[in-house]
Amino acid sequence: MLSVNSISKRIDGEPVLRNISFDLGPGRIAALIGRNGAGKTTLLRTLIGILDPDQGEITWKGLSVQAFPQTRQEIVYVPDSLSMLNSYTALECAKLYRLSYPGFDEVHFSTQLRRFNLPEGKKIRSFSKGMKALVGILLAFSARANLILLDEPTNGLDPIIRKQILSYMMEEVSESGVSLLISSHQLHELERISDTVIMIREGQLASISSLDGAKQTLHKLQIVFNGEAPADLLNLPHIRVVQHIVRVYTLLLQDDTQEILHLLEEQKPLLLEQISIELDDVFDYHLRGDDEYVS
Ligand SMILES: Nc1ncnc2c1ncn2[C@@H]1O[C@H](COP(=O)(O)OP(=O)(O)OP(=O)(O)O)[C@@H](O)[C@H]1O
Numbered sequence: 001m002l003s004v005n006s007i008s009k010r011i012d013g014e015p016v017l018r019n020i021s022f023d024l025g026p027g028r029i030a031a032l033i034g035r036n037g038a039g040k041t042t043l044l045r046t047l048i049g050i051l052d053p054d055q056g057e058i059t060w061k062g063l064s065v066q067a068f069p070q071t072r073q074e075i076v077y078v079p080d081s082l083s084m085l086n087s088y089t090a091l092e093c094a095k096l097y098r099l100s101y102p103g104f105d106e107v108h109f110s111t112q113l114r115r116f117n118l119p120e121g122k123k124i125r126s127f128s129k130g131m132k133a134l135v136g137i138l139l140a141f142s143a144r145a146n147l148i149l150l151d152e153p154t155n156g157l158d159p160i161i162r163k164q165i166l167s168y169m170m171e172e173v174s175e176s177g178v179s180l181l182i183s184s185h186q187l188h189e190l191e192r193i194s195d196t197v198i199m200i201r202e203g204q205l206a207s208i209s210s211l212d213g214a215k216q217t218l219h220k221l222q223i224v225f226n227g228e229a230p231a232d233l234l235n236l237p238h239i240r241v242v243q244h245i246v247r248v249y250t251l252l253l254q255d256d257t258q259e260i261l262h263l264l265e266e267q268k269p270l271l272l273e274q275i276s277i278e279l280d281d282v283f284d285y286h287l288r289g290d291d292e293y294v295s
Pocket residue numbers: 011012016034035036037038039040041042043
């Protein structure tokens with residue numbers, strides 16, 4: 001179990017993480033989501049001990065990650081760039097990982113390299129971006145750790161490699177029960193694999209909930225008004241106009257939905273339809289600034 005207890009971190013005097021607390025239990029796949037610059041990478045780097053928090057503590061199975069470096073043998077961090085491994089071959093990377101992760105499964109690693117047609121003996125420098133991402137993920141899962149922190153694992157990759165990586169991760173999770181904390185802007189991908197959503201806003205924890213719980217608090221509607229759109233209604237708190245194309249308004253609603261639905265129905269709209277909520281909508285509702293909404 002990972003426990004993050006009131007951690008704060010300043011970089012260059014600026015607060016980047018502010019009083020963040022959450023727990024992550026075994027077997028969880030958590031999506032770490034937030035706007036650009038919200039602090040996701042800094043959080044992951046702090047969790048693995050690359051950065052020290054200025055305040056607060058991170059514990060793994062009850063032991064402080066800072067005070068007990070051996071806890072890090074059970075946690076792997078996959079950064080968004082593997083450039084520090086450029087001068088090694090894939091096999092040399094495996095040997096390096098074995099120094100930090102005594103349970104590193106070299107047979108599994110070699111098998112997976114062959115499966116994905118990745119050369120064992122070529123320097124990582126010569127790999128394409130997709131090949132590098134795959135190697136980073138194979139190294140992480142071969143380490144046989146209990147928690148893997150992934151920073152933008154599929155960023156900039158083509159759709160086929162992205163699907164391969166996701167399938168491989170899901171296969172590994174179902175076989176090993178490892179927990180994942182994945183920072184990504186690929187919300188559709190996160191939605192397919194995660195069970196927990198951790199939302200970061202400006203360095204603070206905005207929420208942590210199950211994926212279903214995060215979606216259940218919202219409703220999405222498409223509406224075409226019969227005549228002029230009622231501005232006073234659309235400006236009510238808890239209503240967000242996420243899209244407005246010609247006469248079709250797409251709205252996100254939170255709380256008091258029945259009452260708002262009733263008010264909308266009273267307008268006798270030409271169309272009023274509920275649409276299913278996606279993680280994208282949760283992100284939009286909670287993290288889009290008020291001044292970024294259409295009217
Ligand atoms: N080494 C650094 N020096 C100065 N500022 C930094 C450094 N690392 C992070 N920051 C600042 O901390 C804030 C959070 O950055 P971070 O990379 O953690 O965000 P992020 O949520 O991962 O963003 P993105 O989604 O764009 O990758 C940003 O304002 C960033 O400029």
